[in-house]
Amino acid sequence: MTRVLKIGGSILTDKSRELTARPEEITRVAKEIASHPDDVVLVHGAGSFGHFPAKKYDLPHEFNRAGLRVTHNCVARLCEKVVEALSLAGVECLPVHPLSCLLLRDGRIDSFFMEPIKEMLKNGIMPVLHGDVAMDAAGKAAIVSGDHLIAYLGKALQAEVVAVGSNVDGVLFSGRPLSRITRKEFSVVQSAIGGSASADVTGGMRGKLLELLDLADLGIDSVIFNAGIEGNIARALKGECVGTRIGRAN
Ligand SMILES: Nc1ncnc2c1ncn2[C@@H]1O[C@H](COP(=O)(O)OP(=O)(O)O)[C@@H](O)[C@H]1O
Numbered sequence: 001m002t003r004v005l006k007i008g009g010s011i012l013t014d015k016s017r018e019l020t021a022r023p024e025e026i027t028r029v030a031k032e033i034a035s036h037p038d039d040v041v042l043v044h045g046a047g048s049f050g051h052f053p054a055k056k057y058d059l060p061h062e063f064n065r066a067g068l069r070v071t072h073n074c075v076a077r078l079c080e081k082v083v084e085a086l087s088l089a090g091v092e093c094l095p096v097h098p099l100s101c102l103l104l105r106d107g108r109i110d111s112f113f114m115e116p117i118k119e120m121l122k123n124g125i126m127p128v129l130h131g132d133v134a135m136d137a138a139g140k141a142a143i144v145s146g147d148h149l150i151a152y153l154g155k156a157l158q159a160e161v162v163a164v165g166s167n168v169d170g171v172l173f174s175g176r177p178l179s180r181i182t183r184k185e186f187s188v189v190q191s192a193i194g195g196s197a198s199a200d201v202t203g204g205m206r207g208k209l210l211e212l213l214d215l216a217d218l219g220i221d222s223v224i225f226n227a228g229i230e231g232n233i234a235r236a237l238k239g240e241c242v243g244t245r246i247g248r249a250n
């Protein structure tokens with residue numbers, strides 16, 4: 001039973017400050033993941049390690065070689081912190097940098113060499129991916145968001161749990177989290193679902209939801225939950241709906 005979990009950059013970093021990690025939160029998140037570590041693929045957001053340099057170099061609108069290098073190196077540094085926290089919590093894990101194993105076409109994943117990820121899972125190692133820059137066969141280079149990665153992995157691995165942790169209690173409508181959303185409800189509430197309140201070049205809640213609605217179309221449900229509340233990550237990994245469930249319209 002494969003489980004794919006995303007922890008947003010909104011939890012692991014201070015998105016209002018460039019290159020600022022939140023070490024206590026990284027440690028707490030790692031401990032919660034360590035309570036249910038089997039068959040988990042972790043994706044973390046880039047937070048202030050990705051969105052600041054991306055904005056500075058105007059990625060993905062401009063092709064900028066130095067911008068790609070700087071942005072990748074920054075998100076890889078955050079990944080290193082996450083991997084270190086997980087190993088301190090007792091989880092054997094390895095970083096998997098999307099830049100080095102996938103190719104985009106027009107901003108979407110076109111090919112992805114996933115065999116290393118599958119072998120890691122078979123051998124009791126948790127793969128740790130992250131939002132990254134990536135080469136694009138049609139447009140030179142672009143950004144691959146953690147939200148895009150999670151939906152892709154959910155499908156490719158036919159995951160039984162797809163859990164996306166952010167800093168809100170789910171998809172909010174009139175200030176309260178919806179218990180379930182499908183394309184049908186989305187068309188009604190979409191004007192209330194926006195981008196990120198902080199630095200985020202990948203579409204905030206709207207970007208997340210669009211990816212997960214695509215996944216739901218394929219018959220795979222997911223949950224958007226608040227990973228900032230202690231206990232929620234462990235519950236989400238157990239398959240509990242601790243936020244908004246994204247499903248297919250009947
Ligand atoms: N209807 C909505 N429900 C929840 N969050 C929303 C909504 N509309 C906009 N948002 C914004 O989306 C943010 C979550 O997306 P984002 O900042 O990209 O988080 P992450 O770093 O976890 O990817 C929320 O913190 C909020 O500011």
Ligand SMILES: [Mg+2]
Pocket residue numbers: 008045196200202203204
């Ligand atoms: Mg985001």
